[in-house]
Amino acid sequence: MKALIFTALLVFSTLIVQAQSYDISQYQARYERRPFLEINPSLNYSGTFSDMDDFVNHSGGGDLSIDWREQSSLDNRIRNISVSGQAQFFRREFRDNNRTDISQKGASIFASIEQYNYTTPKKFWGFRGGLSINAQDQDDFQLNSDRFTNISLNPGLFFGTGRIEFAEDALLANWMMNDLLEQQVINATTPEQRELLAQRITSIIGNRTFDFRRRRIYELQQLQQLFKEENIAIEDEFMLFAVLNDNWAFANRASLPRGQRWQFGIDGRGAYFYQSQPFAGDDFTLTGRPYANYTSGKIIGNNASSSWTAELSAYYQTDLEENNFPFNSGERYGGVASLSHRLVWLPISRTTLSWTNQVAGQLGTNVLNANQDGFKDNQLTFISTLSWDYFVTYNWRFVLNVGLAGQFIDQGFFDFHTVRPSFNFSTRYAIF
Missing domain, CATH: 2.40.128 (Lipocalin)
Structure with a gap:
């Protein structure tokens, strides 16, 4: 019985994440x-x-x-x-x-x-x-x-x-939002918020400098700032930074x-x-x-x-x-x-x-x-x-x-x- 309840909860949570995901085929990077x-x-x-x-x-x-x-x-x-x-x-x-x-x-x-x-x-x-x-x-x-x-x-x-x-950028935005939901850093996202995150990613990828340390600080600041601008409730500020940094540093730019x-x-x-x-x-x-x-x-x-x-x-x-x-x-x-x-x-x-x-x-x-x-x-x-x-x-x-x-x-x-x-x-x- 416990296994059945656990499976039902897993399927339900997966459906919620899918319902909140953004269709990346609609995104146009400029x-x-x-x-x-x-x-x-x-x-x-x-x-x-x-x-x-x-x-x-x-x-x-x-x-x-x-x-x-x-x-x-x-x-x-x-x-x-x-x-x-x-x-x-x-x-x-x-x-x-x-x-x-x-x-x-x-x-x-x-x-x-x-x-x-x-x-x-x-x-x-x-x-x-x-x-x-x-x-x-x-x-x-x-x-x-x-x-x-x-x-x-x-x-x-x-x-x-x-x-x-x-x-490319909408794909990364979806990964970030899905990981934040999985880690319970945020409770919900909308397709519009995911698209705004994709646009923020597009705007900062082209900003290049050979000072890698300053560039990484700037990039993460810009990503975190979006959540404040959109009034997205954050349950754990440290985990927000950790998830954003992990995806930015280790997600393939496919x-x-x-x-x-x-x-x-x-x-x-x-x-x-x-x-x-x-x-x-x-x-x-x-x-x-x-x-x-x-x-x-x-x-x-x-x-x-x-x-x-x-x-x-x-x-x-x-x-x-x-x-x-x-x-x-x-x-x-x-x-x-x-x-x-x-x-x-x-x-x-x-x-x-x-x-x-x-x-x-x-x-x-x-x-x-x-x-x-x-x-x-x-x-x-x-x-x-x-x-x-x-x-x-x-x-x-x-x-x-x-x-x-x-x-x-x-x-x-x-x-x-x-x-x-x-x-x-x-x-x-x-x-x-």
Whole structure:
């Protein structure tokens, strides 16, 4: 009988908490500036299994990257800027004894910007661009140093309808309020109070300073002040501070997307490639890619999201001049269709689990030079990745990724299949 009463009380209290919770899919975060700087050392493994022995190999290594990004989300503009630098080392060993194992080291830098300008709440036009520089050094089959460099510039223009929102701050507000109710610090909350707390979180996250001590005092003061402003009865002032501080310091800053967006545009790419072995040479290519993209996201149960992306695109690439790479394509053209799905689930406030699946098909043609007929370049690719993100502290988290990719390639005169398992573990430290 006691067990039955206890179960009934537990169900009743759970229903009360759910009734008081705020539907985070209604929240629209608006902020002028949200910067982020992170150091990311990681260990990597990948393998390639194929029906052609030449492609079978295993590789492992490590890298150190520094990532900076700044986000802005206003009614009339969404802007994302990122800069990333990376130094890496890996070794690849082939099953074929006639092929020389490769040790490779290098460095790369990548910068990008993407901006959506909303002329009405649902219609937008925008631009994006990226610059990447990648320099590598590896031993060739005679153990000579083979250096190569890639430099590319990727501009793009687009327009469309719809908007994707993210419920990051409302998610944190719900966790705070639920914990305060569970600890009996407060007796009740309303959806309006939860939304006000989410707005307060949004307003203070973008305020950055390198004085971490003063910043933490300011953030907690702002959170506590809201309860006084809204005249929410507090049963235990110390536990209010403790719960707010615990969630602020240890709750994962997960993002759950929702909304729909149609996007149409064209991307360009100008690329330069240099390689020192087996003979020195360089290559310039120009690529155009029109596309149509549809994205749809839905929040499930206030702690998960499901999002789909479908895209149709075409591409055309040509060499800007005659080059001294005899087996390079003079022209490449074709079409690509892809479909991807991402499921994000937060079982607790400090852990994010995600599962991403993508399948893409390509029908293409490669032309080695103007005097030859082209050969087909058809591909079918699938990728599946599981990710676990664990929030250790406000600044420190672990990320584990396990993936499997498969590719079926048909180039007319031969075809082959590959399967690539991969593993990546990184320990990431956010400076701010």
